Amino acid sequence: EDKVVQSPLSLVVHEGDTVTLNCSYEVTNFRSLLWYKQEKKAPTFLFMLTSSGIEKKSGRLSSILDKKELFSILNITATQTGDSAIYLCAVEETGGGNKLTFGTGTQLKVEL
């Protein structure tokens, strides 16, 4: 059965810290891996990764995929209280009807 596992499940840091969130996956027909940020209700799209070793970057957030070891990391540098959220990792399959399989998420809390 396909599986997406995120770690840690929760994390508390202080403003200015750098954090690394992990996502490992076991998917039969991998197409892409996606990261979402979920505050309150609606997840918002952050990154899509399809190729190994190519870093995607947006401001203080960056992510990279390792298709050999089947994992991805999401880095956040110089964290701010506004980064507090649940970060979701999801995997898209080929021939899977375009559905996404999500992990349980990492709950990040950034304190002053």
Added chain:
Amino acid sequence: GAGVSQSPRYKVAKRGQDVALRCDPISGHVSLFWYQQALGQGPEFLTYFQNEAQLDKSGLPSDRFFAERPEGSVSTLKIQRTQQEDSAVYLCASSLRDRVYEQYFGPGTRLTVT
């Protein structure tokens, strides 16, 4: 509209009641998805539409769950004879046909079955 909207935002139902949850996708988005998110869990796929066609309903947990999108725009997720285990947030997402990975989510409907 500017984003995906869902209604109602909150719904409390007594066990055994039927409920209907509505999703208005972003205008022009061909693909529409329904997810169920239990507390402390990631969203779990329920069903997927491309226009009015329901292409994948493999995630619907039982035959009490039914979704439709008759005109290829607004979608309704109906749950018949609700059970306590149906309590969750129901998320709707939409995307362009060729960018299904970039799904835009609505705020969700929190369903509580008492």
